[in-house]
Amino acid sequence: xxxxxxxxxxxxxxxxxxxxxxxxxxxxxxxMDISSEMIHSLLPVYLVVGLGSTALTVGIIEGIAEATASxxxxxxxxxxxxxxxxxxxxxxxxxxxxFTKPVFPLAPTVGWLIGARFIDRxxxxxxxxxxxxxxxxxxxxxxxxxxFGLRQSLDTVGAFTGxxxxxxxxxxxxxxxxxxxxxxxxPAFISFGLILFAVREPEKHEGPHKVRNPLSRRELSRxxxxxxxxxxxxxxxxxxxxxxxxxxxxxxxxxxxxxxxPAVLVIMNIAYALSAYPVGVLSDRMDxxxxxxxxxxxxxxxxxxxxxxxxxxxxTVGTVLWGLHMGFTQGLLxxxxxxxxxxxxxxxxxxxxxxxxxxxxxxxxxxxxxLWSGIGPKWTFLAGAGFSLLxxxxxxxxxxxxxxxPSIPEA
Numbered sequence: 001x002x003x004x005x006x007x008x009x010x011x012x013x014x015x016x017x018x019x020x021x022x023x024x025x026x027x028x029x030x031x032m033d034i035s036s037e038m039i040h041s042l043l044p045v046y047l048v049v050g051l052g053s054t055a056l057t058v059g060i061i062e063g064i065a066e067a068t069a070s071x072x073x074x075x076x077x078x079x080x081x082x083x084x085x086x087x088x089x090x091x092x093x094x095x096x097x098x099f100t101k102p103v104f105p106l107a108p109t110v111g112w113l114i115g116a117r118f119i120d121r122x123x124x125x126x127x128x129x130x131x132x133x134x135x136x137x138x139x140x141x142x143x144x145x146x147x148f149g150l151r152q153s154l155d156t157v158g159a160f161t162g163x164x165x166x167x168x169x170x171x172x173x174x175x176x177x178x179x180x181x182x183x184x185x186x187p188a189f190i191s192f193g194l195i196l197f198a199v200r201e202p203e204k205h206e207g208p209h210k211v212r213n214p215l216s217r218r219e220l221s222r223x224x225x226x227x228x229x230x231x232x233x234x235x236x237x238x239x240x241x242x243x244x245x246x247x248x249x250x251x252x253x254x255x256x257x258x259x260x261x262p263a264v265l266v267i268m269n270i271a272y273a274l275s276a277y278p279v280g281v282l283s284d285r286m287d288x289x290x291x292x293x294x295x296x297x298x299x300x301x302x303x304x305x306x307x308x309x310x311x312x313x314x315x316t317v318g319t320v321l322w323g324l325h326m327g328f329t330q331g332l333l334x335x336x337x338x339x340x341x342x343x344x345x346x347x348x349x350x351x352x353x354x355x356x357x358x359x360x361x362x363x364x365x366x367x368x369x370x371l372w373s374g375i376g377p378k379w380t381f382l383a384g385a386g387f388s389l390l391x392x393x394x395x396x397x398x399x400x401x402x403x404x405x406p407s408i409p410e411a
Contacts (some may be wrong), residue, residue, distance in 0.1 A: 014146050014281050021138040022147045024198045025131060026154030031191035032094060033155050036120075037162025038184035039104050040305055041265045042170070043117075044245040045252060046177045047110065069358060072125025075353025077133065078214035081344060087135040087201040093127025094195045096120075098188040105181035127128035136338035136346050137202055142284060145335045149280015152331040153273045158187075160269030165265060214348040223349055227340040231356050233394035234333050238360035240299055240387035241260040241326075242368040242380075244268065247319055250306055250377055254315050267316060268323035274325025280335070288332050289399045295328030296392045303385035307378045 047061070076093070080086045100123060103116035139147035166180055173179040213219060244265060251264040283291055298321050305318035334350070341349035364387075371380040 004173075014284075015150075017140075018147055018150055019138050019140075020150060021200060022135060023154075023200075024194065024200075025135060025138075026151045026196045027056070028094065028191050028199065029131075029151060029155035030158035030161075031187045031194060032097060033158030034162040034165070035184045035186070035188035035191065036097075037159045037265060037269075038166045038169075039101070039162075039181055040161040040185075040245075041166050041248065041261070042177055042180060043104075043113070044248050045068065045261050047113070060369065061114055061117060062333045064114070064362065065121045068118055069121035069125035069128065069354070071355055071358060071384060072087045072122050073354035073358070074169040074215070074348075074351035076126045077129025077347035077349070077354075080130040080133060080347035081214040085201065086130040086137065086198060086347065087195070089130040090127040090134065090199075091195045093123045093125070093130075093193070094192050096123030096126065098123075098185075098192040101188045104184070105178040115182065125354075128354055129347050132334055132338075132350040133346040134201065135334075137343065144338055145280040145283035145288070145332070146277070147280070148331040148338070149277040149283070152276040152280070152327075152334075156273035156276060156326075160266045160273065163263065163265040163269070167260065167266070200277055201323055201366045214345060219345060219348065220352070223341055223345060223352075227337065227349060229397075230333065230336045230340060231353050233391055234353065235356050235360040236387060236394055237296065237329070237333075237391040238357045239364045239367075240296075240303070240384045240391060242361070242364040242384060244322075245365075246368050246372065246377075246380060247306070247322065250381075251312070251319075253377065254312055256312060256315075259326060260411075264315075264319055267319045268326070270331075271320045271323025272326040273373045276331050277325050279328050280331045283332055283335060284395050288336060289395050289397070292332055293323045293392055293395050295332070296395070298322075298325035298328060299388045300385045303381040307381035307385070 031145065076089050080089050083089075085332070097120050100116055100120045103112065103119070107113045107116055133150055133166065135147055162184075169180045169183055170176075247264050247268060248261055252261050256264070279291060302318045302321035302325060305314055305321060309315060333353075337349055338346065338351050364384075367383065368380045371383060
């Protein structure tokens with residue numbers, strides 16, 4: 001019993017030591033995710049049922065949307081390094097996403113929805129790398145894993161609150177997709193207000209090396225082998241982690257009523273939110289790569305469950321495992337990027353990381369959609385399991401090269 005009490009006290013102490021700026025950025029992400037997930041939890045089914053699209057079309061739309069965000073991140077991240085400022089670019093990205101949200105209920109065709117998703121993801125791309133670099137700038141090195149884990153947990157609370165609201169509003173509005181999309185506009189603008197008025201940037205961050213062209217070959221070479229190993233493994237890992245839209249389609253194909261389809265993302269994100277912060281705290285005390293390997297094991301188990309189980313119980317278990325693997329991996333990958341890069345190149349590092357993984361997600365979503373439409377859902381998830389095992393091999397190589405815990409740059 002005393003061991004459990006000491007663990008609880010340690011968790012409380014870590015919680016209290018996390019800077020207020022991390023909390024503020026977490027609530028900014030929370031509100032935007034509520035808005036986005038209210039829309040995204042319904043959008044795949046709306047495209048297929050409401051507008052007559054195919055699963056391949058869903059895969060292409062999701063892949064293009066996320067790849068657009070990732071490509072934009074490299075430029076916004078580099079610009080934040082060049083300017084030595086993060087907040088203004090993050091605020092621009094959140095504002096663009098907020099002002100795009102009304103397009104979703106107004107869109108009359110698939111083309112309009114593709115355009116809305118594209119612009120919305122441009123906003124995500126503009127804010128993503130500067131925000132992550134800002135978290136790394138604000139958080140103390142000894143609390144970096146906990147800080148990224150907390151931000152990830154708060155972000156994910158929004159990710160399951162959004163689908164819950166979508167379920168309730170679908171019942172209230174008698175399956176009226178557009179009415180739910182209109183309600184989703186409100187938290188997006190709350191998020192925009194929070195980033196403007198509740199987040200403060202620390203003093204201009206300049207390392208010992210002045211960065212003039214962050215994307216030059218000379219600057220990129222300074223990121224080092226530890227960073228590029230993390231990027232390479234993350235790219236293979238992303239091929240296994242295709243869009244969660246296919247979890248939604250898997251549940252719907254298994255007989256889940258239309259009104260309850262968003263519950264899939266609710267279940268996944270509850271598991272994600274409950275695990276991300278504790279794993280982040282744990283990663284500040286033990287080997288991070290070991291935790292990532294455990295996360296890949298969870299993804300393999302999730303893929304196998306979703307491939308072979310067709311009942312709702314099996315789909316639910318697979319969805320929980322999928323959420324747990326997200327909690328074990330997403331914050332840790334961001335922490336490893338922050339660990340491996342100098343302060344003056346953090347924006348560029350997060351942007352390049354997002355570019356590579358975004359292109360991998362585009363490929364993964366298109367492959368998943370093609371496998372789903374061509375030979376069936378089972379092979380979509382079996383392919384994901386195969387890529388997971390390949391990524392695990394890469395992580396084992398990283399650990400052998402003793403780059404699992406690269407030395408932390410001085411902040």
